[in-house]
Amino acid sequence: MPRIPRSKLARIAAIIVLTVAITALVIGLGSRKNLQPKHYVQLILDGFRGGSIYALMALGYVTVYTVTGIINFAQGEFVMLGALISISVYNMPLPLPPAARLVVAVGSSILLTTLIGIIVERVAIYPARLSPTVTLIIITIGVTITLRASALLIWGADPYVLPAFSTLVLEDHIFRFGGVTLQAQSLWIWGTLAVVLVLLYVFLEHTITGKALRACAVNRRAAQLVGINPSRMSMLSFGLAAALGAIGGIVMGPVTRPIYDMGLMLGLRGFVAAILGGLVSAPGAVVGGLLLGVVENIAAGVTNPTYKSVVAFVIMIGILLLRPQGIIGRGETGGEQ
Amino acid sequence: MKTNRMSLVLALLMVAGMVLAGCAQAPPATEAPPATYKIGFNSSATGTYATLGLPEAKTAEMIQEQINAAGGVVGPDGKKHEVEIIIYDDENEADKTVSNVTRLILEDEVIVVVSTTGSGTSIAEIPVCQENQTACISMASAKPVTSDSESGTEHKWMFKTPQTNGHAGAWQAAYLSAIGISKVCILHTDDGYGTDCLANFKAQAEAAGLEVVYEAGYAKTDTEFSAQMAGVEASGCEAVEIGSTPPVASLAAIAVRTAMPDMPITLGHGVCNQPFIDTAGAAAEGTVFPCGKVTVIDEVADDDPQKPVLEQYIADYTEFTDGESISTFGGHAWDAVMMAVEALSAVEDGASLEEQRAAVRDYLETKIVEWPGISGLFTFSASDHNGLGKDSLLFVKVVDGKGVAFPESEW
Numbered sequence: 001m002p003r004i005p006r007s008k009l010a011r012i013a014a015i016i017v018l019t020v021a022i023t024a025l026v027i028g029l030g031s032r033k034n035l036q037p038k039h040y041v042q043l044i045l046d047g048f049r050g051g052s053i054y055a056l057m058a059l060g061y062v063t064v065y066t067v068t069g070i071i072n073f074a075q076g077e078f079v080m081l082g083a084l085i086s087i088s089v090y091n092m093p094l095p096l097p098p099a100a101r102l103v104v105a106v107g108s109s110i111l112l113t114t115l116i117g118i119i120v121e122r123v124a125i126y127p128a129r130l131s132p133t134v135t136l137i138i139i140t141i142g143v144t145i146t147l148r149a150s151a152l153l154i155w156g157a158d159p160y161v162l163p164a165f166s167t168l169v170l171e172d173h174i175f176r177f178g179g180v181t182l183q184a185q186s187l188w189i190w191g192t193l194a195v196v197l198v199l200l201y202v203f204l205e206h207t208i209t210g211k212a213l214r215a216c217a218v219n220r221r222a223a224q225l226v227g228i229n230p231s232r233m234s235m236l237s238f239g240l241a242a243a244l245g246a247i248g249g250i251v252m253g254p255v256t257r258p259i260y261d262m263g264l265m266l267g268l269r270g271f272v273a274a275i276l277g278g279l280v281s282a283p284g285a286v287v288g289g290l291l292l293g294v295v296e297n298i299a300a301g302v303t304n305p306t307y308k309s310v311v312a313f314v315i316m317i318g319i320l321l322l323r324p325q326g327i328i329g330r331g332e333t334g335g336e337q
Numbered sequence: 338m339k340t341n342r343m344s345l346v347l348a349l350l351m352v353a354g355m356v357l358a359g360c361a362q363a364p365p366a367t368e369a370p371p372a373t374y375k376i377g378f379n380s381s382a383t384g385t386y387a388t389l390g391l392p393e394a395k396t397a398e399m400i401q402e403q404i405n406a407a408g409g410v411v412g413p414d415g416k417k418h419e420v421e422i423i424i425y426d427d428e429n430e431a432d433k434t435v436s437n438v439t440r441l442i443l444e445d446e447v448i449v450v451v452s453t454t455g456s457g458t459s460i461a462e463i464p465v466c467q468e469n470q471t472a473c474i475s476m477a478s479a480k481p482v483t484s485d486s487e488s489g490t491e492h493k494w495m496f497k498t499p500q501t502n503g504h505a506g507a508w509q510a511a512y513l514s515a516i517g518i519s520k521v522c523i524l525h526t527d528d529g530y531g532t533d534c535l536a537n538f539k540a541q542a543e544a545a546g547l548e549v550v551y552e553a554g555y556a557k558t559d560t561e562f563s564a565q566m567a568g569v570e571a572s573g574c575e576a577v578e579i580g581s582t583p584p585v586a587s588l589a590a591i592a593v594r595t596a597m598p599d600m601p602i603t604l605g606h607g608v609c610n611q612p613f614i615d616t617a618g619a620a621a622e623g624t625v626f627p628c629g630k631v632t633v634i635d636e637v638a639d640d641d642p643q644k645p646v647l648e649q650y651i652a653d654y655t656e657f658t659d660g661e662s663i664s665t666f667g668g669h670a671w672d673a674v675m676m677a678v679e680a681l682s683a684v685e686d687g688a689s690l691e692e693q694r695a696a697v698r699d700y701l702e703t704k705i706v707e708w709p710g711i712s713g714l715f716t717f718s719a720s721d722h723n724g725l726g727k728d729s730l731l732f733v734k735v736v737d738g739k740g741v742a743f744p745e746s747e748w
Contacts, residue, residue, distance in 0.1 A: 039567035042596075046563035149383075157387030159584030159616050170618035174595055181595050256560040257584035257616040261385060265558035293561075300564035306527050306554030308564065 029302035038179040043301045044294055049186045049255070051293020052193045053079075056248035057270025058277060058285035059200070060241035066217035066280050067237035069133050073140045074120065075245055076267020077147040078113055082246025083258035084151060085109040087160045098168045110246045116147075117242020121235045129231065144263070151260035162253030172254060185254045192251045193286070196244065200282065213237065217280075265309070272316040278326020288326065371409075371416040374681045376674065377423050377441030379452035380476065384428035385528075385557055388583070388612065390454040392654075392667035393476055397422050397451070399657040400674045410681045418686065420678060427453055431461035438462045442469045446690055449680065449697045450474070451673040454666070456482060457529030459497070466494045470691065472698040474677060476669040478502055478606075479533040483722040491722040496701055498672040498712055499665075500629060502533050502580070502605060504727045506541030508627040509578055509603045512732065513547060515748040518576045518601065520550045522569045524589055525580035527554035534580020534605045542578070550574045557585050562592035570596065582607040587617035594620040601625075606730060609633075610664040614738055625743060627730035629665035631711045636731060636742035642709045650711055668711030676705060676715075 064072040086109035164172035166184040173184035204210040215223040216233040277284025300308035378397045381390030401422040409417040427433040456479030466473035475497040483495045525531035551572035602624040609628035680700040684693045708715040713729025733740035
């Protein structure tokens, strides 16, 4: 392990040196592949798009982890359910114009997935709440397999299509400027992330329930002593995580082709993003997600894209070994009580 | 006490009834009924290759029903033998493939095995089939499934029914040369199918005098392709070959269309099912790829020897599955299982299992000649356990959301 400089000045100097070194490496590798500035802009833009989805997923991990101490590996399946349920509802022959159908589809998908999250907590987690955390984590893996297998039975093995939000058909608007392309759906994804963050902030900071949830995250025993029911909060955290997952699945639906087994890799990437952010902080999760998306994309762009998934997991191992409190954490470790 | 006595009486009555019924039905009892012949079937009905493996499993179920409705297979003894197809799912995981095939051969004692969907998993089963001297017919396309990569000879007990990526690569190279392309990029999934596409597309392209200037992989679950697109743009290639199956094939095609709207795109025959066109939408328009004839039945000439077989299969499968769409993969299963069923006609009732298995293998290698199947006109030989040529595929272009025949005269 490298010696970390003690003084603030040395630390800033180290960060600058590191940044310059990495930038030089990236540009060096990129020039060997003949990459131009517009390619970097494209890589960063698309990285932010993928990163926003990781951020939403990471928020789900953080919500459950801080309140219950559980790493909920079923988070990716909530994303899958959100996407597939919204598609099923959208394709129902409702006597509504397409835009209204989409709104109904989005609303009912979020509600249903939230309900599934709550049911999962009540059926699988609550009865085992007195077991060690490891047992509960293993249970979430069981939940993952159950949800994925159920999805295969319901939706079959074919990929589905959710129309782009702006055009309401499969083909999206594409903005082009100077050789860089941007799909209109990317704007929807960023907008959604922003709105979710604001709502989450208002909920956690300005409502009694939100404050109770935070109290539970800070110290479960103390929260119980002031009359907060931790079991209710655990249920709420799963519902919230499921809703966040569903929102992620829905907004990314038009840029992917949702399929029953999409949750696994997404879930793992979201987990890496949460780890980057230290697992206990919501802003950390968002920064972690965005950073992962961009770093992954640039690394893939300047090296061989085949290794894209490798990048994410190398980052995860590196962070867990060197900075388990996350890159923007202030040194506090896990929410375990 | 009372209930006990009552149940005793009832039980006695039932036994008596069974004995009487048995007496009434007892046949003259001269010889045993013809043995049931067992075929082992294993595909990836769930897991990452479920889109391929599920229609395969359904096809096997359908054939089992059809054969037995017709009374079974006529053996050399002139008697009809029922056929039992034992169906397993390996979830596209090599360890499950190996254990399923081992179980079929050793425990279920099947005469011939049809397995499996993926190329990687099919390669994993080779030692099991070879050591236990049981013919295994694979539904995967990669060359190493039947041929030894070092000696170049065919594995004695391995056969496969799909058209290979070599056939697909030959079509692509021929087309791209014809339209005046000299530099190509190859994008592929980093799985067994994708890497086999890369190897074959590259070999065929270079053989046709094309230069492969960029190649890049991605995971089956990837949704962002800007890294690959930057590479494609920077490399200056004039056409992109994509070696993937949907949904990622659709996303890759969309990415190419978004970044470079005029770039010609060719794909492998792994996209020849409706989900590709459905999930790629406008991006699929104008893309070209070779396809098994079953997916483009309307485009197949009436004098094609495969046409009657194709039409029958499509009608049967549609009825059996209540109108599910036809895929080329179910066709690979149809060929494999029907060949196995036909080979069972060479099996002597009462011969040892080893002899029966050898008889099936020899039948496949010598008697499957100009055999019209779904995937082509098969002619197996000791040096060719795939038995197909480039003309087993039909070159198509997507026009108005539908693949239409795109013969060389129109290039």
